[in-house]
Amino acid sequence: MKTKLTLALERTLYDYCREAGTMAVEEVTMPNDAGIVDTLSYQELPSGDIEWRCYELKVTKSDFHSKAKLSFVGHYNYFVLPLKLYQAVATEIPAGIGVLIYRPFTKELLATATETPTAPGYLTVMRPPRRRELAVPASQLTTRFIAAQAREVHKAKQMATGLKTFSTERLYQELKKRHQHYDVYDPEANFYDQFIADTQTTAVTALQDELDALNLEHHQLLEQLRSQRS
Known part of the structure; x- marks a missing residue:
């Protein structure tokens, strides 16, 4: 190694x-x-x-x-x-x-x-x-x-x-190899920390997109109700 x-x-x-x-x-x-x-x-x-x-x-x-x-x-x-x-x-x-x-x-x-x-x-x-x-x-x-x-x-x-192209076992082995170089003082240099940060960012972005879509749909429904009442 x-x-x-x-x-x-x-x-x-x-x-x-x-x-x-x-x-x-x-x-x-x-x-x-x-x-x-x-x-x-x-x-x-x-x-x-x-x-x-x-x-x-x-x-x-x-x-x-x-x-x-x-x-x-x-x-x-x-x-x-x-x-x-x-x-x-x-x-x-x-x-x-x-x-x-x-x-x-x-x-x-x-x-x-x-x-x-x-x-x-x-x-x-x-x-x-x-x-x-x-x-x-x-x-x-x-x-x-x-x-x-x-x-x-x-x-x-x-x-x-x-x-x-890689099996789950092979990916796990590679992650373990990178753990040997884990630098607690520099999280940005660590593959695992980057992976978790990217995953969290992706999850937050996906949730925000879903929330924006629901808000838009809610707004459109309110507009339809208002038009029907008028």
Whole structure:
């Protein structure tokens, strides 16, 4: 289960890649037991060459020291870290691996923005990466990249068809997952609170519409009575 901070890093990195003119997709399984790349980006250079970049997202020390395989198989490879974590593990990062530092947008910074940001924060380059030869065949990277994109398209199509494709049990499971991130200090950020608020608003609106219709019908009946008496 991804934490709120992991999701913030992931979303910010996706925007970062798009702004750089690259295509990116998350959770790409590598061949030959090379692990799973958190985010893989693809870019065709003016020369016609293809450039691959791999990003590993870490938010805690235990996450950084996890025994999970680091899938640094691209031409350029990065850690994406919050600033505090980078300061704690900087000496442990191998030579040649780049580092992107995540910083969330503060309320003060948002207040000065001319446009609403599409991501919760921004990334800065703390350490540039060194170019390497690919650790897996380029053709396999392309195949895995396309497969991961197809998976995301399938997810999007499922969402587009609405909730009717999901069983009640599945919906309940998803609600329980979101409960893990419940923020008592920010009700507007909680899915359940939004759902209840929307339901109540819909109910009130429906009742108001019904009341307006009854009042109109009552008024029309009174007008008919008056016309009959006259």
